[in-house]
Amino acid sequence: MSRLNVFALIVDQFRFLRHVGTGKAAVVVRIFLVALGPVSGAVSVRLGWQLNSVGELAAALGLLAGVFISAFAIVFSLRLTLATRPSSNLKQRASRLMDESALTLLTAGLVAGVDAIWVTIVSAANDPNTPVSVWPTAVTVAMSAIVAAYFFLAIRRLHILYVDTFPPFWKVEKMAGRAGAAIDLEEAARRVAIRSDTHA
Structure with a gap:
């Protein structure tokens, strides 16, 4: 049973x-x-x-x-x-x-x-x-x-699963723009993910 x-x-x-x-x-x-x-x-x-x-x-x-x-x-x-x-x-x-x-x-x-x-x-x-x-x-x-x-x-x-696992491109590009040309989009995506995890 x-x-x-x-x-x-x-x-x-x-x-x-x-x-x-x-x-x-x-x-x-x-x-x-x-x-x-x-x-x-x-x-x-x-x-x-x-x-x-x-x-x-x-x-x-x-x-x-x-x-x-x-x-x-x-x-x-x-x-x-x-x-x-x-x-x-x-x-x-x-x-x-x-x-x-x-x-x-x-x-x-x-x-x-x-x-x-x-x-x-x-x-x-x-x-x-x-x-x-x-x-x-x-x-x-x-x-x-x-x-x-x-x-x-x-x-x-x-939706949350997808967006939090794979940050939207506009967030990644925004983060890369703030940090300047020193980081690539992959590093920007990692930073967005860490920031999202911190605010969760």
Whole structure:
């Protein structure tokens, strides 16, 4: 049964959210993710929303879950490749960002997959010519809202992973311009990376 336990992944994700930072932005993200599902479901019940059909939604969620898992596999393979290289400040920062991105992608895939299973069950149990009742609709809305939030969170983590690992050319050129012609672009990129790691 321990192999089927997915709660450990959820616990790890919330530990990551708890330790990702103490600034206002990090606190807002944590509160938003925790409150999004219940608030979305409550709004759906309050407004009496009813879905006419959920078949297409199940297919979309299943596809999205597959995309998340595929992206996780790519990040995981890159992490294994990075582990074979000599240690450096760039490697340590990239490793941390890859771990955070992989955890976010895996959690997003789990949430999207669970939502797809739920929607499939609702679709099978409901008469195609009858709208879905209020409470199943509310659960679907709540879970889909969480999936959407994790989609944007995963995109943000991948963006941070790329930009922090490979500084944008405009930052590198700016650093090289400040230092004069004494350093090349590779050295400027290294300095930008160190500065980014210091401010992280």
